[in-house]
Amino acid sequence: MSSLIELKNTSKIFxxxxxxRKTVALRDFSIxxxxxxxxxxxxxxxxxxxxxxxxRLILGIIPPxxxxxxxxxxxxxxxxxxxxxxxxRDVQVIFQDPxxxxxxxxxxxxxxxxxxxxxxxxxxxxxxxxxIETTLRQVGLNPRDTLGRYxxxxxxxxxxxxxxxxxxxxxxxxxxxxxxxxxxxxxxRATILENLRQLNAEFxxxxxxxxxxxxxxxEISEKIVVLYRGVVAEQGDVVPVVEEPExxxxxxxxxxxxxxxxxxxxxxxxxxxxxxTDGADDTMNAEYAxxxxxxxxxxxMEICKEAAPLYQTAPNRVVxxxxxxxxxxx
Amino acid sequence: MSAExxxxxxxxxxxxxxxxxxxxxxxxxxxxxxxxxxxxxxxxxxxxxxxxxxxxxxxxxLALMxxxxxxxxxxxxxxxxxxxxxxxxxxEEMRTAKLSQIALVPQGAMNxxxxxxxxxxxxxxxxRDHDAQHSASQYRxxxxxxxxxxxxxxxxxxxxxxxxxxxxxxxxxxxxxxSMGPKVIIADExxxxxxxxxxxxxxxxxxxxxxxxxxxxxxxxxxxxxxxQFVDTLGVMYAGxxxxxxxxxxxxxxxxxxxTQMLIDSLPSLERKDRKRGDxxxxxxxxxxxxxxxxxxxxxxxxxxxxxxxxxxEPLLKVVNDDHAANQGEQQAACLLY
Ligand SMILES: Nc1ncnc2c1ncn2[C@@H]1O[C@H](COP(=O)(O)OP(=O)(O)OP(=O)(O)O)[C@@H](O)[C@H]1O
Ligand SMILES: Nc1ncnc2c1ncn2[C@@H]1O[C@H](COP(=O)(O)OP(=O)(O)O)[C@@H](O)[C@H]1O
Ligand code: SF4
Ligand code: SF4
Ligand SMILES: [Mg+2]
Ligand SMILES: [Mg+2]
Numbered sequence: 295m296s297s298l299i300e301l302k303n304t305s306k307i308f309x310x311x312x313x314x315r316k317t318v319a320l321r322d323f324s325i326x327x328x329x330x331x332x333x334x335x336x337x338x339x340x341x342x343x344x345x346x347x348x349x350r351l352i353l354g355i356i357p358p359x360x361x362x363x364x365x366x367x368x369x370x371x372x373x374x375x376x377x378x379x380x381x382x383r384d385v386q387v388i389f390q391d392p393x394x395x396x397x398x399x400x401x402x403x404x405x406x407x408x409x410x411x412x413x414x415x416x417x418x419x420x421x422x423x424x425x426i427e428t429t430l431r432q433v434g435l436n437p438r439d440t441l442g443r444y445x446x447x448x449x450x451x452x453x454x455x456x457x458x459x460x461x462x463x464x465x466x467x468x469x470x471x472x473x474x475x476x477x478x479x480x481x482x483r484a485t486i487l488e489n490l491r492q493l494n495a496e497f498x499x500x501x502x503x504x505x506x507x508x509x510x511x512x513e514i515s516e517k518i519v520v521l522y523r524g525v526v527a528e529q530g531d532v533v534p535v536v537e538e539p540e541x542x543x544x545x546x547x548x549x550x551x552x553x554x555x556x557x558x559x560x561x562x563x564x565x566x567x568x569x570x571t572d573g574a575d576d577t578m579n580a581e582y583a584x585x586x587x588x589x590x591x592x593x594x595m596e597i598c599k600e601a602a603p604l605y606q607t608a609p610n611r612v613v614x615x616x617x618x619x620x621x622x623x624x
Numbered sequence: 625m626s627a628e629x630x631x632x633x634x635x636x637x638x639x640x641x642x643x644x645x646x647x648x649x650x651x652x653x654x655x656x657x658x659x660x661x662x663x664x665x666x667x668x669x670x671x672x673x674x675x676x677x678x679x680x681x682x683x684x685x686l687a688l689m690x691x692x693x694x695x696x697x698x699x700x701x702x703x704x705x706x707x708x709x710x711x712x713x714x715x716e717e718m719r720t721a722k723l724s725q726i727a728l729v730p731q732g733a734m735n736x737x738x739x740x741x742x743x744x745x746x747x748x749x750x751x752r753d754h755d756a757q758h759s760a761s762q763y764r765x766x767x768x769x770x771x772x773x774x775x776x777x778x779x780x781x782x783x784x785x786x787x788x789x790x791x792x793x794x795x796x797x798x799x800x801x802x803s804m805g806p807k808v809i810i811a812d813e814x815x816x817x818x819x820x821x822x823x824x825x826x827x828x829x830x831x832x833x834x835x836x837x838x839x840x841x842x843x844x845x846x847x848x849x850x851x852x853q854f855v856d857t858l859g860v861m862y863a864g865x866x867x868x869x870x871x872x873x874x875x876x877x878x879x880x881x882x883x884t885q886m887l888i889d890s891l892p893s894l895e896r897k898d899r900k901r902g903d904x905x906x907x908x909x910x911x912x913x914x915x916x917x918x919x920x921x922x923x924x925x926x927x928x929x930x931x932x933x934x935x936x937x938e939p940l941l942k943v944v945n946d947d948h949a950a951n952q953g954e955q956q957a958a959c960l961l962y
Contacts (some may be wrong), residue, residue, distance in 0.1 A: 339899025340819035341790030434906075436913045439678075442652065480848055481890040482677055485906030506819040509849075509894040513902055533901070536894070550820040552849035553890050556873045560824060560853050 296366070298329040298467055298500065299352055299385065304361030306347050306524075317595055320524045321457045322361070327468055332500040334491065336511035336532065338547075339521030343589045345504045350503065353387055358409075383413060386466035388457045388474045402448065402456050403441050406430075409463050416616040429459045433449075434485050451482065462493070471494065472504045512536045520544050523586040526604065528537060530611030538611045542591045583617070593617060635809070637704075638667040638687075638840035639726075639808045640703070644701035646680070646687045655876030655914035657683040659864040662941075665808070665840040665857070672851040673844045674887070676911050681844045682731055684861075685810045687711075690718045691727045705807055723750060723804035731812040731844070734793035737785040743796050744781035746773075750800045770799040773836075774826075775829050791822035798830060804835050812844040827854055839936075848888065849895055852876060860884045863912050863922040866941065870955030880944045880957040882929045883907070921960060934960055 306320040323344075325335070332396075337345050350356045351363055354370040363370045365381050373381055406426045416422035427437040433455045445453060454474060461469050475483040486502065491514050493499045505511055511518055518532040520541065528541040539545045548593060552560060584599040586592070591598070597616050604620040612624055658680040673681050682804045688703050688710060693888040703710045705725050713721060728833050730736065737748055744767045751758070751766060755874035758766070768778045774795040785793055794814060801809060811830065827850070834841055843855055851858060851872065858875045860868040862885065868881040879885045886907045889896050894901075909926035912918050924934040937960060944962045945955035 311769040340822055342760070376724045407788055434911070436911065438915060439913045444651070447648070447650065449678040449682060457676075480687075480846060480892075481887050481905075481907040483846070483906075484890045484892070484904040488904045488906060491902075491904075508820070513892045513904060547819065548823055550824050551894065552820065552847065552853040554848040554852045554876060554888070554895050556876055558852075 295328045296329050297364070299360055300324075300326040300362075300363040300364040300367075300438055301348070301358075302364065304351055304363060305360040306344075306351065306356065307359045318524050320344040320351070323348065323524075323526065324361075325519070327502070329467060329498050329500070332467075332494055332498045333517060334494050334501040334503055334515040335517045335519065337502060337504045337519050338506065338508055340506055342523070343521040344524040345506075345521060346472055346523075347484035349387065349472050349504060350472055352468075354381065374383065379616065383464050384467040385465060386461040386469050388461045388469065388471040398445055401442055402430075402453075405456065406460055406463065409460060411462055414533060415463065415595065425463065425553050426459075429462050430456070433458045434482060435459065440595070443592060455459060455482075455486065458489070465497070466499060468502065470501045470502045470504070474503075475505075475507075475510065483510065488512060489618055501523060507539075508536060520547070524613055525586050525601075526612070527587065528611075528613045528615075529604075530608065534608065534611060540607055540611075541587075541615050542617070543587045546590070555561070585614075587615075628709050629839075633889075636667065637664045638669070639842070640664040640690070640704040642702045642704075642889075643820075644684065644687055644703065645699040646692055646696060647699050648696040650695055653915050656699075656917075657914065658687060661701070661864075661866050661885070663859050663869060665842060667840055668834070668838055669857065670834070670841040670843060670855040670856035672858045672875065673842060673861060674846060674848065674851060675856065676848075678911055678914075679861040680864040682812055683703060683864075685728060685730075685812050685842070685844055688726060688808075688810060689722065690715075691728075697716070711860045715784060720754060723754060723801070723806055725806060726808045727801040727804070727806040729794075729797050729809070729811040729814050731853060731870065732784075733797040733803055733814075734790055737793060737796060738891050741784075742781065742786070743771075743783055743788075746796070746816075747781070747803060750803050755803060764804075769789065770803055773800045773802065775825075778914075789817050789822075790911045791826060794818065795829065796825055798826070802837065803832050804869055806839055807837075808840050809834065810844070811822070813846070814843075815850065816847070817843065823850065824853075845867055848876070848891055851882075860887065863917060865922065865958065867923070867959070868957045869941070870945070874945060876954040878945065878955075880955065881923075881959045882927045884957075908951050922956075929961060930961060 302324055304320060304323050304357060308317045309321055336562050339345050351358055356541050357371060365373060380472060410422045410425060416425055430437045430440055433454050435452065440452065440456060451584055475486050489512055490501050494501050503515055504512065515532050518535050519526055520528045522543045527543045528535055535544065539548050583601055585602050588594045588598045595616060600615045602614045604612040604614050604624040605621045607618050607621050630773065642662050644661040645656050647656050654875050661684055675681055687698050690710065692698055698711055701711060710721060746765050747770060748763050767781050773779055776792060776795050812944055815826050841878055853859040855872055857871050862883050868875065868884045875884060876888060878961060879888050890905045890907065912922055918934040920937050921939050924930045939960045941956045942962060943954050943955045943956045
C-alpha cells in the first residue's frame, strides 16, 4: 500500500498574529489517499467546517500549523523541483468559487490553454484546441458557447464546469473537487457526478469530493468524513454512516434534507439552534476544548465539556461523541 | 400561512411578467438568453424557477431588476408591479423602485459582500441610496432592527464579512434586500453554498419576513427538494424559454414536458424511495448552444419522445391540465405532445 497524499494529525489555526482572533479551522485531522486503491471519499460539512482548508492543505497551498502533509511519503514543503512538478500534475483541484480562479481580463480559453501548454500536452495549437474541445464536451459544455468568452459572460454553472474540464486535462492521480456541483441543476449534477465516478473507475483517479450535500455524497462516494467546526464528527463507509448515522450532528443533517415531495415537509421539531451561532462563534476559539457540537446537541452531558476522542464503533467506522464511550478509542 | 395572505389581498397579482426578452450581443452573434418569458406571482406566494445551468434564470432575475449590462439588453416585454411597468421606468425611477418594490439577493451574494467594509455600513449604503435623510443614530437603529429581523444580533453590524459564517453572511444579504420592504423578493440560489441545516433556518427566516411584508418571492435554484419545501408554484426554463409552469404538486407529481420529466427523474436516490444508490440519471446530451438553437422545439435533439414534427414546429406554452375544480390552478407546457 502506497499513499499518494497523507495528512498526519494536521491542524490549521488562522490568525496567529498579535491582534487577530484565532480561528481553529481544522483540528488534528488525518487522512491517507491510497494510490493502489483509488476511491471516492466525500468530505461533508457545513460552511466553515474546514473543508476548503483540508483541500488547500492537500494541494500544498497552505502549510499546516501542526502535523504533516506528505506526498509519496515526503513532506510537501521539502519536495525537489522535479517532484514538485509531478505533484502539481498528480493533484488537481476544482475550486468552489470558480469566479475567483479566473482572471477577469482573460477569456476562459486562457485558463484551459495554460495547463495544456505548461504540461506540454499538445504539439500544435490545433491539437490543443482539439483536446480542450473534447474535454469541454466531456463535462457537458458546448465549446462554441464557452470558448472566446470572458468569465462573467458564462453562467455560474458553466464556469464551474470549465473548472472540471481544466482539472481533467492533466490526467491527474487525485482530483480534489471542492463543491463542484453546488450551482448546477439536478440533471447536470447527475452528469458531472457520473463523470467523476467514471474518472475514478476508468482512469483510476482518486477523488476527494467536498460537499455540503449528503445526498450526492451518498450517491457516489465509498467513504465519507463528516466534519463539524474543524473536527471529524463521524467517518466511515458511506452506506452505514448515512443510513444509520451515529453522531448527533450527522443525525441532524440527515433529518434536514429537503425531500422533493410535496407531502413530505421538513421534519418538525428538529432541534434547530439559534442562527447566530451557526459556525463562527466561540467554539472555534482556540481555547475551547469541549465537544464542538455541545451547544446544539440534544444529548449534551456534563462530560461533553471535554472533547470526545474518536471511538471505533465498527471496523470501518469512527465517531467522535461521548455517547459511544463504552466502545474502544481508536 | 400564505393562503391567509392570499385571501386578504384577493387575486391581484404581485408581479406580472409578460413576454420578457433579453439578448446578449457578442462577437459571435446575438444570443437570446431569455425569450418570451411570461409568468405571474400572487402576493404572499412563492414561485420557484428551475432549469439547466445557462437556461436564463439569472438573466430573467437581472432583467426584472434592470441590471442587464451591455453587451446585453432587454429586447421586449413588461414586468408590472402595482400597475407600474419596471421595464419602462427611467433609470432614476428604477433606483427608487429597487428595494422598495423589488429586491434581489443575487447569486453568490454572500461572497460578494465588500470584504473591507463593516456589515452595518454595507446595509446603510443600500438605505442611503433611497433617502439620505436619516441621522447617524437613526441609521444605527435601522441597522439593528434589520439585523434582528434576519436573526442576527447587533454586534454583527460591527463585524467584517470574513468574521461571519456562510449562513450569517447570507442573512446579511437578505437584510440588505428587505431593508425597504419590497413587494417582490427575488432570491437567486440563496442557499446553494450552505448545508441543509443552515439552509433550512435561512429559508424559514425568509418565509417569516415574507409573511411580515406580505411580499411575493421568486426563488431561483436547482434544488428540487428545497423547492418542494418552499414554493407554491414552479416554472421550468430551458434554453431561454419557460417550458413548463404549474403548481408544485402538478410539476412534481405529473410533469408534462419531457424535460421536466427527466429533471425530476434525475433526483438522487436518498431523496426518493424508488431508486438504488448510485443510479445517476442525467439528461444525455449537452444544453444547446444559444447561438445556434435547434429549430422547432429546442429540446428535440435530447428528447426521448421527439416526433417527426418537433424539429420544424416551435411549441408554445399551453394549458395542459386545468384543475380549477381541485383549486390547483393551471399547468402549462410548451411541448407538441399536447
Ligand atoms: N454578460 C453576458 N454576456 C454574454 N452572455 C451572457 C452574459 N451573461 C450571461 N450570458 C449567457 O446567457 C445565458 C443565460 O445565463 P444565466 O446567467 O441567466 O443562466 P442561469 O440560468 O442563471 O444559469 P446558472 O444556473 O448556471 O446560474 C448563458 O448562456 C450565459 O452564458
Ligand atoms: N485565510 C483565512 N484567514 C482566516 N480565517 C480563515 C481563512 N481561511 C479559512 N478561515 C476560517 O477557517 C474556517 C474553515 O474555513 P473553510 O475551510 O473555508 O471552510 P469550508 O470550506 O468548510 O466552508 C472558517 O471559520 C473560516 O472563516
Ligand atoms: S459529545 Fe456530547 S455534546 Fe458532543 S455530540 Fe456527543 S453527546 Fe452531543
Ligand atoms: S415538442 Fe417534441 S421534442 Fe419538444 S419536448 Fe415535446 S415531444 Fe420533445
Ligand atoms: Mg469551502
Ligand atoms: Mg444563475
